[in-house]
Amino acid sequence: MNRDSLEMADHTKMEESQNTSNVLCDACHGNQKLSAVKSCFQCVTSFCETHLENHKTAARLIKHKLIDPVDNLEDYICVKHEKPLELFCRDDRTFLCSICIEIGHKAHNIVPIEQESGDQRAQLEKTQAEVKMMIQDRIKKTEEIKSSEKNNNVKSLIALIERCQSELLEVIWQKQKAAEKQAEELIQELEQEISELKRRETALEQLLHTEDHLHLLQTCSSVCSLPQVKSWTSNITDLNTEIFKKALQGLQENIKMELKKFFEIIHCPHRPSVVQESSASDSESTDSVPSHPLLVSEVL
The missing domain is CATH 4.10.830 (30s Ribosomal Protein S14; Chain N)
Known part of the structure; x- marks a missing residue:
């Protein structure tokens, strides 16, 4: 060359x-x-x-x-002996120079700071993986809540319910608003946790890429501890929609039955048996079926 x-x-x-x-x-x-x-x-x-x-x-x-x-670099120098801090005492969790070892650390577990930094880096990577998993879990939960809210079939029954009773419509909207409010609160809580976990992930990422062994060892223990967040192990996607759907299904069947009776009476005015049967049925089922086809709020 x-x-x-x-x-x-x-x-x-x-x-x-x-x-x-x-x-x-x-x-x-x-x-x-x-x-x-x-x-x-x-x-x-x-x-x-x-x-x-x-x-x-x-x-x-x-x-x-x-x-x-x-x-x-000056932080790597022992203030007592003006020697390089090349070692780390695992028993006392402190940095040592060659002279410090002879003063109070002879029988202690001493390793080079590069070795301790490598071990702590492995712990940082483990914690980082856990934080990433927690973030993904909370993002998934957030999407589940949003999907649950979008798949609610309440609106498909609004037209029929409006013809039944205005009070029933008010009850439905109250339940819907309660579900939306609960979803918003859960999403807000999850997003707050995601923000906190992302901040921790950023701190872990920065610490993993630092070449400053002293800074890494000084901050590793605090960064490695997982944030205090909710478990989120239970199924939170229901938001009371199952109870709501069952109530609406029962309401729909009741309305159909009452409308069928009503149309039979209209189309067969000269058939007393139909009228009497309808009246008898209404009388016998006062506790379970409303007397008027539009008074169906009891199903909820």
Whole structure:
């Protein structure tokens, strides 16, 4: 590979590094600072590809601890011993430097912060999957409520009911409004939970993509806890429509029966048996069938 090709490859690599980091190189001067590709614990400095070269070649710098660039590098330094916080105590849930281990943490479960960050990242992914499932479940419930409301056949009977009794129509509309109000309240509650879960999902997504191990470990436990939301395991799509439908079906059959009797009397005025039978039937069923074909509100 010739010199021009090498320079072009280095330039391309530098451009890629600039597109993947928002942390600027501390060693660059002026206003044209390049994006950092690594941060050094010992130097407490972030370097671009060019200024990182010494850490790859100089014998005294090769052993320095390098991490993906972070803008809060000073937080990775122990305030007591001014050493890099490279370790994590699982017993005390705290960050440690090499000196901290010897002071109160000798027998504790100590791991590198990268390892603990990886374990916590797995927990974050699990929680994120649970939150996504909860969101989908609530979206499904919302659609079920909307579908249940759309499939209500009450309107198909309105014309017949209006001819029966105005009071009955008022009862029907009251029941319909109650069902709509209940549906709106349930949808509003579900949408509020969906919004809360989406906020949690966003926080989880951001935390999963952060390269800031310190920030991840500090906020993981609070983000991993699922929000306090309702279970929604029961069937909430009925909205009292079954009782409503049965009442309307009974009403429809009663109206048809009464209208049939009425038309028989009209078309057969000289048949006393029909009139007497109708009158007798009305008298015998006073408790179950209204005496007038339009007075049918008792079915509800």
